[in-house]
């Protein structure tokens with residue numbers, strides 16, 4: 001005879017083992033890490049829905065959800081080092097099946113870039129739901145309207161992800177951008193690929209009212225000075241002739257306020273051009289090539305993973 005409690009544990013254990021079969025291996029292109037992700041459950045849906053009251057909570061809930069559903073691949077070398085050094089770590093790794101482990105929560109948020117986050121969301125959506133469901137599409141050339149089901153498996157292509165090529169971690173990689181301020185002075189920005197933690201830090205500085213107003217006015221949740229702060233590790237004012245640094249800051253709030261009150265829009269546009277020249281190649285690009293049933297023209301239908309992820313949560 002098994003007790004009630006054991007029965008419960010067995011059922012729990014069985015479902016957990018079955019879910020492990022549904023896991024998917026992914027490569028994070030910017031963090032350059034191999035991971036496995038596991039599917040969402042009802043508990044995750046609820047967590048996301050209750051976080052709806054504020055964008056900051058929603059973003060943080062999403063980060064925690066990604067943390068719960070992601071494990072990092074551990075190589076043989078890393079595994080034997082962990083075994084030698086730390087008994088607790090060894091036990092954790094073995095519990096997860098021998099070759100996968102979880103980093104601690106805060107390093108997970110700081111070691112994974114915003115682009116990698118989209119890849120994680122893509123993988124989790126794929127193994128949880130598979131398809132985005134039927135969509136109404138319109139052919140670009142003959143304007144024929146038709147319904148089409150988009151399976152996420154068909155939305156990844158050779159050009160969907162760009163691996164971060166420098167030898168260093170993306171968190172150490174900075175690109176200086178210098179912009180003339182006045183005759184003798186220049187602004188120097190050390191620009192970066194933001195991590196999930198940087199993104200969440202910015203969310204905490206922006207009020208719900210600001211996000212709503214940004215969405216209405218500029219159709220983006222962040223204003224240009226907020227984006228510039230997200231992309232900047234350090235901002236300095238320098239004397240061009242003497243190269244002397246007059247002042248500098250790494251504080252996002254101080255950077256946002258300084259830019260908002262003292263920098264003109266042309267300068268901001270020049271910053272954005274320069275930033276995109278260096279970093280836009282890392283944008284993830286999920287799309288499906290769909291053939292028009294009438295004229296047979298093939299068109300690219302792009303998938304916004306973040307949008308689809310939330311749409312799914314709120315539609316059921």
Ligand SMILES: [Zn+2]
Nearest residue numbers: 139142292295
């Ligand atoms: Zn057509």
